[in-house]
Amino acid sequence: MAAFESQVESTISRWHGIEPPNDPARRLAAELADTIAAFEALRGTLAFEDEPSSFEAALQAAKEPA
Amino acid sequence: MAALVDGYLADLSLTEAADAVAARKVSSLELLKACWANLDKVNAPVNAVIWEEREAAEAAARAADKAVGAGGRLGKLHGVPMAHKDMYYQAGRLATCGSALRKDYRPSVTATVISRMDEAGAYVFAGLNMAEFAQNPTGHNKTYGDCHNPWNLPYITGGSSSGSGASVAARFNYMALGSDTGGSIRLPASACGVTGLKPTQTRVSRYGVMPLSFSHDNVGPLARTARDCARVLTVIAGHDPLDPTSSHEPVPDYERFLDGDLRGTRIGVPTNVFLDGADAPVVAAMEAALKVLEARGATVTRLTLPLMDAVAAYGGIVSRAEAAPIHAEWMRKDPQAYGAHISGRMYPGYALPAAYYIEALSRRGPILRAFAKAVFDTVDVLVTPTIKTCLPTLQETDIDHGPPGTEHKFMAVSANARPFNYLGLPAISVPCGLDPNGCPIGLQIAGRPFGEGRVLKVADAYQRDTAYHAARPPMLDKAGAVA
Numbered sequence: 001m002a003a004f005e006s007q008v009e010s011t012i013s014r015w016h017g018i019e020p021p022n023d024p025a026r027r028l029a030a031e032l033a034d035t036i037a038a039f040e041a042l043r044g045t046l047a048f049e050d051e052p053s054s055f056e057a058a059l060q061a062a063k064e065p066a
Numbered sequence: 067m068a069a070l071v072d073g074y075l076a077d078l079s080l081t082e083a084a085d086a087v088a089a090r091k092v093s094s095l096e097l098l099k100a101c102w103a104n105l106d107k108v109n110a111p112v113n114a115v116i117w118e119e120r121e122a123a124e125a126a127a128r129a130a131d132k133a134v135g136a137g138g139r140l141g142k143l144h145g146v147p148m149a150h151k152d153m154y155y156q157a158g159r160l161a162t163c164g165s166a167l168r169k170d171y172r173p174s175v176t177a178t179v180i181s182r183m184d185e186a187g188a189y190v191f192a193g194l195n196m197a198e199f200a201q202n203p204t205g206h207n208k209t210y211g212d213c214h215n216p217w218n219l220p221y222i223t224g225g226s227s228s229g230s231g232a233s234v235a236a237r238f239n240y241m242a243l244g245s246d247t248g249g250s251i252r253l254p255a256s257a258c259g260v261t262g263l264k265p266t267q268t269r270v271s272r273y274g275v276m277p278l279s280f281s282h283d284n285v286g287p288l289a290r291t292a293r294d295c296a297r298v299l300t301v302i303a304g305h306d307p308l309d310p311t312s313s314h315e316p317v318p319d320y321e322r323f324l325d326g327d328l329r330g331t332r333i334g335v336p337t338n339v340f341l342d343g344a345d346a347p348v349v350a351a352m353e354a355a356l357k358v359l360e361a362r363g364a365t366v367t368r369l370t371l372p373l374m375d376a377v378a379a380y381g382g383i384v385s386r387a388e389a390a391p392i393h394a395e396w397m398r399k400d401p402q403a404y405g406a407h408i409s410g411r412m413y414p415g416y417a418l419p420a421a422y423y424i425e426a427l428s429r430r431g432p433i434l435r436a437f438a439k440a441v442f443d444t445v446d447v448l449v450t451p452t453i454k455t456c457l458p459t460l461q462e463t464d465i466d467h468g469p470p471g472t473e474h475k476f477m478a479v480s481a482n483a484r485p486f487n488y489l490g491l492p493a494i495s496v497p498c499g500l501d502p503n504g505c506p507i508g509l510q511i512a513g514r515p516f517g518e519g520r521v522l523k524v525a526d527a528y529q530r531d532t533a534y535h536a537a538r539p540p541m542l543d544k545a546g547a548v549a
Contacts, residue, residue: 012416016394021401024410024465024473032414038379039422046376048432055281056313058431059268059490062438063315064517 005030075100076237077538080146080294081321083240084187087134087145094130094145097240098123098191101147105192105238107545111219112236113211114229116152116193117160123147123191130187142297144187150243151227152193153200153276154180163276164196164226166209166403167396177274178309179243179285179302186301192239194229198408200245200278201389202226203253203480204463208405212460215257216539220459221505224257224479226250230288231258235506235539241289241298245275247282247385249452249483252495255288256452256508259497261525261535262288263295266515267490268313270299271306277392279385280311281427282487291535292496292525296320299518315516323519324526329363331524334445336371339378340482344454351499351507352451355528359449362527371448372440373433374485380426380433381488387423390415407465407476434489434515442514447524452508454482456501482510492518496525497534506534 008029012018020026075097078086086092102120109115130145153163155173162168180190195213197205205213205228213228215221216236223232227244231254234242244251246264255262263286270285277283287298297320304317335356341349356366393412401409441448455478461468463476486493493512501507509528513521529535 008414008417012413016390016398016416018394018397018401018413018416020413021397021404021409022406023470024406025413027470028410028473029414029417032417035379035383035414035418035422038375038382039425042376042379046373046429046433048429048436050432050435053431053435055427055431055434055490056268058434058438059266059313059515060315061435062442062515064514064520 004033008032076104078240079290080241081291081297084143084146088140090134094147095124095127097145098127098147101191101238104236104542108216108236108541109238112214112216112232114195114213114232114236115149116162116195116210116229118192120191123189126189130189141185141187142301143183146188146240147191148183148188148241149190149192149194149233149239151196151230151245153196153245154243155274156180156190160193161276162193162210164198164200164207164210167400169209173274175274178271178306180274182302194233194242196228197226198405199393200226200247200250200276201408201411203249204460204476205254206405206407206460206464206466208466214460215457215505216541217259217506218504220461221457221503222257222460222463222479224253224453227254227288231255231260231262234258234260234288234290237538237542241287241294243285244288246284246286246487247278248487249480251286251288252452252483252493252508252510253480255495257457257506259506259534259537260288260290261292261295261494261496262286263299263494263518263522264486264492265299265303265518266492268311269303269315269492269516269518271309271312273306273308279388281388282385292494292522292529293321293324295494296324296522318519320519320522323523325523326527326530327363328359328524328527331364331447332445333359333364333366334369334441334448335366336448336450337368338370339374340450340454344451345456347456347501348451348454348507352449352509355498355509356449358528358531359524362531367445369441369444373437376429376433377485377488380429381484383418383422384426384488386412386415387418405466410465430488437489438514446513446520448512450482450510452482452495452510453479456503457505486512491515492521494521494525496528498532499534
């Protein structure tokens with residue numbers, strides 16, 4: 001097992017007491033590397049003047065005009 | 067109302083059925099029996115139903131007819147029998163949530179949306195099949211059996227509101243509630259050839275509805291037409307003290323928006339993401355639909371949507387992170403009670419760092435503001451395919467028994483739906499054609515927050531000039547079903 005997958009499984013086991021229930025679980029846990037890569041790709045690319053702000057306020061601000 | 071004139075009760079839309087009851091042209095009991103007749107003829111291969119309560123439904127139908135006879139004021143849905151995704155709590159009634167883990171679960175509370183529809187005169191006759199805990203886009207179910215597409219049985223119904231889409235398509239249900247966390251109303255609407263509306267986040271109360279992801283969960287209707295969806299939304303939308311996250315935004319009568327006039331309506335068609343890898347028949351159906359909308363007076367603009375990488379990255383973890391704690395105890399004690407594709411997809415959620423989840427949530431508002439300014443200053447609605455490929459079969463998307471990699475075909479089904487959950491925007495799917503396998507193709511129309519009126523208006527205008535929403539799956543005629 002690759003180091004990353006092993007680390008993910010041991011983290012989940014240690015923090016939650018949950019073991020991989022099947023092969024799809026192991027495969028999809030390995031794909032967390034893609035999640036990390038997606039977050040890495042965003043670093044430094046986003047800047048908002050109003051950050052942080054509530055989602056509910058944004059719904060109101062962007063809503064359909066009456 | 068040609069269907070009624072011909073005596074074709076099961077072909078009536080929800081609004082036609084409700085209006086016919088109010089006008090004393092048909093009884094509620096006749097509607098219910100028309101549903102049962104088709105259910106008995108075609109449900110066995112479709113497998114859209116988990117439980118039925120016929121005696122209680124018949125009593126409700128007779129009470130509804132008695133109320134009509136008494137001449138009192140009737141609700142907007144008076145006398146219409148309905149069945150919903152089996153995750154809407156009704157005190158004392160079964161709510162399996164599509165799972166073996168809740169096969170005997172009878173909640174002690176009733177969902178606000180069910181109470182509001184009861185007050186409008188509707189009643190429930192069955193609980194519908196669904197993905198386990200609303201967690202797949204296909205309709206697979208390990209415990210209650212896979213739901214099959216009435217248009218072509220080996221093909222997926224879409225999910226997770228699989229029985230909702232299939233029962234309306236198979237003409238034994240006038241309308242079903244679904245839930246939409248990553249497309250679960252729009253996908254079965256698209257796959258089954260019916261109309262399904264995901265409202266703006268916070269538009270409809272979620273009290274008494276099985277939770278999956280409290281940031282992305284939405285309640286909405288699957289029915290025959292946009293007008294049906296408009297009527298249901300008018301009944302169920304609005305603030306609910308039992309769900310503090312529900313919006314105080316006033317609720318209009320959404321049917322008032324349906325005037326067929328698209329002059330001045332600006333339609334945007336994304337050139338990025340939504341058509342990447344799309345199949346030619348799906349693109350052709352969308353382009354044909356755009357021509358119909360242009361003929362009604364709309365203008366079409368092609369545009370690149372901003373921030374889609376962020377929407378995908380952030381949206382992709384919110385639901386997984388929020389589902390994880392809900393299921394942690396069962397995942398520890400009885401993980402084999404889940405289908406492998408359910409527990410397998412939930413499992414990585416337990417490794418997501420809290421900082422990622424908070425980043426995704428804290429940027430949701432700013433991203434929505436920036437997206438809305440960039441897009442909705444230019445166009446009024448976005449139009450895309452609901453599912454960008456021709457429908458896959460149940461076998462092709464069977465993670466539990468398929469080879470490694472099956473999960474990618476499985477997840478591709480919801481690719482065009484998920485962005486609007488993170489953005490919280492209203493979106494509807496309307497039928498717009500058939501693929502080479504005879505399975506329906508859906509057109510997705512999305513709008514601004516609380517812009518359901520405009521979204522429904524565009525959908526209704528399209529349905530005024532097309533007949534895809536009225537088409538019947540061929541199996542109905544082969545089975546001698548009630549027309």
